Amino acid sequence: MRTRLKVCCIVSVAEARLAIAHGADAVGLVSAMPSGPGIIPDETCAAIARAAPPPVASVLLTSRTEASGVAEQAERIRPSAVQLVDGAASPEAHEALRRLGIHAIQVVHVEDETALPLAQEAARTASAVLLDSGRPSEGVLGGTGERHDWNISREIIAALEIPVFLAGGLTPANAPEAIQRVRPFALDVCSGVRTAGALDPTKLDAFARAMASA
Ligand SMILES: O=C(O)c1ccccc1N[C@@H]1O[C@H](COP(=O)(O)O)[C@@H](O)[C@H]1O
Numbered sequence: 001m002r003t004r005l006k007v008c009c010i011v012s013v014a015e016a017r018l019a020i021a022h023g024a025d026a027v028g029l030v031s032a033m034p035s036g037p038g039i040i041p042d043e044t045c046a047a048i049a050r051a052a053p054p055p056v057a058s059v060l061l062t063s064r065t066e067a068s069g070v071a072e073q074a075e076r077i078r079p080s081a082v083q084l085v086d087g088a089a090s091p092e093a094h095e096a097l098r099r100l101g102i103h104a105i106q107v108v109h110v111e112d113e114t115a116l117p118l119a120q121e122a123a124r125t126a127s128a129v130l131l132d133s134g135r136p137s138e139g140v141l142g143g144t145g146e147r148h149d150w151n152i153s154r155e156i157i158a159a160l161e162i163p164v165f166l167a168g169g170l171t172p173a174n175a176p177e178a179i180q181r182v183r184p185f186a187l188d189v190c191s192g193v194r195t196a197g198a199l200d201p202t203k204l205d206a207f208a209r210a211m212a213s214a
Pocket residue numbers: 008009028030033035036037038039061085132141142143144145146167168169170188189190191192
């Protein structure tokens with residue numbers, strides 16, 4: 001099965017078009033976060049979500065955890081899916097999104113082996129799980145540009161029956177190894193395809209080619 005590509009930290013409709021032209025199956029839109037390089041206003045998230053043509057998915061990243069707050073933001077922005085970057089998000093938040101016809105992608109930050117039971121719990125109610133390299137205890141919920149232990153990710157993916165995205169420090173150089181070793185449903189990249197903060201067509205092209213070579 002082809003590994004899907006999500007290009008994250010999209011800041012404009014022009015960047016979304018560039019990512020899609022290079023084969024992105026999904027574009028990620030980072031709303032308010034405690035920290036991170038990719039944050040854009042909700043109004044910009046909504047404009048990009050409106051511009052994403054089917055079957056490309058628009059994925060809103062939120063740090064909200066309460067069901068009512070998550071649903072309120074999702075209803076305003078109307079993405080295809082919401083990526084809940086804080087592991088404290090509840091099954092009620094997943095259910096609230098489901099009622100709106102919006103997929104819940106629950107992030108699990110892989111700090112150690114405890115990520116496996118966290119992912120299994122999230123998989124009970126979310127549409128998909130995304131494995132990232134944040135450090136929630138330090139208020140870092142993603143966008144680190146760092147890899148985590150892919151042996152743990154591989155174990156999680158083997159144990160779950162729903163799609164699992166792999167994120168954190170992916171680059172054109174390590175994308176083939178990520179696909180071969182971890183076997184995720186999709187790769188999710190932000191900093192690895194950017195230069196001085198801007199989406200870089202040369203790196204995007206290299207990333208897409210690296211995926212195709214795996
Ligand atoms: O990029 C951000 O600003 C951000 C902030 C808070 C949570 C997630 C964030 N970005 C997401 O982090 C992953 C991995 O990014 P990277 O490839 O390691 O740079 C990806 O989903 C980003 O969209």
